[in-house]
Amino acid sequence: xxxxxxxxxxxxxxxxxxxxxxxxxxxxxxxxxxxxxxxxxxxxxxxxxxxxxxxxxxxxxxxxxxxxxxxxxxxxxxxxxxxxxxxxxxxxxxxxxxxxxxxxxxxxxxx
Amino acid sequence: xxxxxxxxxxxxxxxxxxxxxxxxxxxxxxxxxxxxxxxxxxxxxxxxxxxxxxxxxxxxxxxxxxxxxxxxxxxxxxxxxxxxxxxxxxxxxxxxxxxxxxxxxxxxxxxxxxxxxxxx
Numbered sequence: 001x002x003x004x005x006x007x008x009x010x011x012x013x014x015x016x017x018x019x020x021x022x023x024x025x026x027x028x029x030x031x032x033x034x035x036x037x038x039x040x041x042x043x044x045x046x047x048x049x050x051x052x053x054x055x056x057x058x059x060x061x062x063x064x065x066x067x068x069x070x071x072x073x074x075x076x077x078x079x080x081x082x083x084x085x086x087x088x089x090x091x092x093x094x095x096x097x098x099x100x101x102x103x104x105x106x107x108x109x110x111x
Numbered sequence: 112x113x114x115x116x117x118x119x120x121x122x123x124x125x126x127x128x129x130x131x132x133x134x135x136x137x138x139x140x141x142x143x144x145x146x147x148x149x150x151x152x153x154x155x156x157x158x159x160x161x162x163x164x165x166x167x168x169x170x171x172x173x174x175x176x177x178x179x180x181x182x183x184x185x186x187x188x189x190x191x192x193x194x195x196x197x198x199x200x201x202x203x204x205x206x207x208x209x210x211x212x213x214x215x216x217x218x219x220x221x222x223x224x225x226x227x228x229x230x231x
Contacts, residue, residue, distance in 0.1 A: 034214060034215055034216055034217060036217045036218070038156070038218075040156075045221040045222065045223055046148075046156065046206075048211070048217065051217040051219070052214055052217070057219060089155060089156050091216055091217075092216065093217075094216075097170065098158070098170065098173060099158065099161050099170045100158055100215070101158070102148075102155060102157065103155070104155050105155040105156070
């Protein structure tokens, strides 16, 4: 099972909005609404930011939002803050025997 | 407060074995599916294995199938990963991750990770 495709890096200035894409296939992203997004700061464990495409766990700021169109999911962060600088990973449930797959990760730099 | 604490990592020679443990607290462990996810140094996340709440259903990534065995002891609130025939490419931080209820492959809590280094 190939990893979902994410851009290697994105950047934005404080206060701006950025979007990270996550492209899969009809067997994963396009076929199910079980797309999640994780934030990972250096040396730390990943943190769930979005689940089921667009749902935020308790405690996650509403500056973080998710969406999906066809085989591509997106994470949008509005009002960028310095602490948003981190690696972001998407994941999706898949119909294959491997159960699920992660994206390759996107490094967000806040300029 | 939900806590997941991994242990058992370390340095092992190629072909060797290691058993990882994950001690869970702060939630009803026996009610939730659990997973192992790993991250090689400087690389992305890679799902390793899944076990259902009862332990009756198990999945593995192709890269570890036949070499790794996931198990759980609900009485001890513990998750395990037995790793045999280890290879250099298994070097990674291994995380245990709790699955969000009724949301497959969505992980709401992660441990701090335990580093496994396979090297001679």
